[in-house]
Amino acid sequence: MSYDLSLLGWNDLRAADLPTDTVPARVSRVDRGAAEVIAADGQHHAKYGARVRRASATDPVALPCVGDWAALRWLPEGRYELDEVLPRSTAFVRGGVSRDSVGGLSGDGQGQVLAANVDVVFVAEPSMHAADFADLGRIERLVALAWESGGTPVVLVTKSDLFDDGLDDLLADVRTAAPGVAVHAVSSLLGDGVELAAGYLGGSRTAVILGPSGAGKSTLVNALAVGEVMETQQVRAGDGRGRHTTAHRELILLPGGGLVIDTPGIRRIGLYDIGEGVDRVFADIEELAQRCRFGDCGHTSEPECAVLTALESGELPERRLESWRKLQREAAWMASRTDARLRKEQQNKWKVITKEMRRSGRNRP
Known part of the structure; x- marks a missing residue:
């Protein structure tokens, strides 16, 4: 069965990112180490290539997921390999x-x-x-x-x-x-x-x-x-x-x-690299915060806090303010965890470089 990839979302902008000697396909389902994909010539089971495995080893976000566009490379043994995940629009x-x-x-x-x-x-x-x-x-x-x-x-x-x-x-x-x-x-x-x-x-x-x-x-x-x-x-x-x-x-x-x-049912979903999303959901609180006396108002006990005033008057539900505080705390926690992970990765990288420099220095004649 053949497919018109334009009906799956393929366009010239995506085509510009396609590596040479590969064909495009959209990921319809993922399995451990492989994905079901839809290409112009039909549906295929494509195992991940070395490029994908290397990228995902350090960053799980680089793993193929449902909805991804991928570059398939034809192998001599007569099958496709998922060679690369193309840039995501969302x-x-x-x-x-x-x-x-x-x-x-x-x-x-x-x-x-x-x-x-x-x-x-x-x-x-x-x-x-x-x-x-x-x-x-x-x-x-x-x-x-x-x-x-x-x-x-x-x-x-x-x-x-x-x-x-x-x-x-x-x-x-x-x-x-x-x-x-x-x-x-x-x-x-x-x-x-x-x-x-x-x-x-x-x-x-x-x-x-x-x-x-x-x-x-x-x-x-x-x-x-x-x-x-x-x-x-x-x-x-x-x-x-x-x-x-x-x-x-x-x-x-x-x-x-x-x-x-x-998708499967979600019991709990953590925030990741969140910013404007929380601000947009709580636009009412963000607007109130602009009226606070102090620009760094924490909306807890500060004088002339517009958020607390709205809470006392009933304009702002207490449940909503608590939800906003919870997501703000979680977003800050996730940001600190991400920063710590990146620092550790950078430290490990420099340890490897330093070790290689010392080793090459010892090997000099």
Whole structure:
């Protein structure tokens, strides 16, 4: 089967980065040491070449991921090798953050690319998760990372058919948590809102769907694809949590045009190289901060703090301020971890250089 790569997003700008004697392909799925790719002459299983292995040995972000464009090189034994990952136009990266045994943050400061060359980031949040409403803090975190990726975030409040009353109020709360971001209620089973989601795609535009297990991501993919392309499961009875139906990220071509990347459920996602994304999500707090008396106001106990004044008056919800503080702390922590890792790598590099210089000095006649 042959493919028109322009419908997958290939263009002249990408072609300019293609090395000689290679052919382009888009990564549809990754495995350990290899990837499933779509080239003009069909789909292939391509193992990583030496160039890719060397690059990813020091930086996991350099590993191929779903959505990447790659250069394939034909080998004498009659197969393609994934020789190089082409420059990404956008990349959704999560930080290597986890919780340690005492509940603190831990990690190596390195990131993992979840999806690349994505135009739209669908943040899927179920309208009712167990006995709770939408997790606004998770929405804020994912939208911040979506802005940072270079893609356009769109929040989809899924399973709206299960929400009996107060859906408009819920949508209003979500819009407050994601200012400037389009928010839509979607019921994939009934078809409500699916056309709105499909409207962000078409042509060669690519979307990635992110959210927790049980958010209905695979069901939405099936609705967009007008067919059963992804396995789905029901939410567990009792705790309302979803099962991990999708075990891997996968790029899916939609019959009406466009592409979508389904992802496994995300329990927790750490920030990575975050900056403007948090500022955009919390634009209301950033605007208030401009009115503070002191330019370096920490918004804790300083006099004439506009943020605290808004908090006391009820203009700014306490939950939102706490969420902002949490993401600011985590972003600063991740930045310090990244700086420490880079310093260590630089020190190791100079140790090797110094050792080689001493060795060559000893070997001089």
